[in-house]
Amino acid sequence: MIYDKENIFAKILRGEIPCDKIYEDEYILSFNDINPQAKMHILIIPKDPYIDVADFLQNAKAQYQTNFWASVNIIIDNLALRDKGFQIKTHKGKDGGQEVFHFHLHLLSNS
Ligand code: AMP
Numbered sequence: 235m236i237y238d239k240e241n242i243f244a245k246i247l248r249g250e251i252p253c254d255k256i257y258e259d260e261y262i263l264s265f266n267d268i269n270p271q272a273k274m275h276i277l278i279i280p281k282d283p284y285i286d287v288a289d290f291l292q293n294a295k296a297q298y299q300t301n302f303w304a305s306v307n308i309i310i311d312n313l314a315l316r317d318k319g320f321q322i323k324t325h326k327g328k329d330g331g332q333e334v335f336h337f338h339l340h341l342l343s344n345s
Contacts, residue, residue, distance in 0.1 A: 235285055235335070237284070237285050237289075237335070238335055239283070241334055241336050242336075243279050243336035243338060244283065244336055246263070246265070247263060247279070247336075253265035253266075256309070256312075259305055260281070260301070261280060261298070261301045261304075262278055262279060262280055262306070263279055263281060264278045264341075265277055267340065271342060272321075272342035272343060273343065273344045273345075274341075275340065275341070276309075276313075276341045277340060278305075278309065278338060278339040279336055279339075280294070280298075280337060284336070285336070286324075286325075286326040286327065286335065286337050287324045287326050287337055288326055290337045306341075309341070315341075318343060319343060320341060320343035320345070321341070321343070322339050322340070322341055322342075323339070323342070324337070324338065325340075
């Protein structure tokens with residue numbers, strides 16, 4: 235599978251489609267999910283073009299992966315989630331429930 239530059243998250247990253255931004259840095263963009271499945275439901279996406287988690291783990295440089303997770307850690311603090319309950323989920327492939335083929339984490343919390 236080839237990365238499709240016209241996927242909706244690529245358009246959000248290019249600023250062609252708006253998003254309800256939560257956090258942004260050099261490595262990631264995070265915004266509210268348009269169809270929330272919990273009291274808080276945000277998406278976290280790397281700025282570099284990876285199709286899904288398997289592509290990211292296989293092809294993103296180790297330093298980029300470290301930076302990505304460091305940014306996730308910042309979001310956890312920014313949203314005061316460190317001492318609360320939350321879920322991090324990711325879908326891989328149509329059979330895994332993935333609809334948008336730019337790697338993303340779902341961060342959900344009802345606390
Ligand atoms: P997935 O099934 O893991 O690919 O999830 C895709 C997620 O993207 C779904 O939870 C959608 O509600 C969400 N979504 C789709 N389009 C947008 C958008 N324009 N802004 C925010 N979230 C979106």
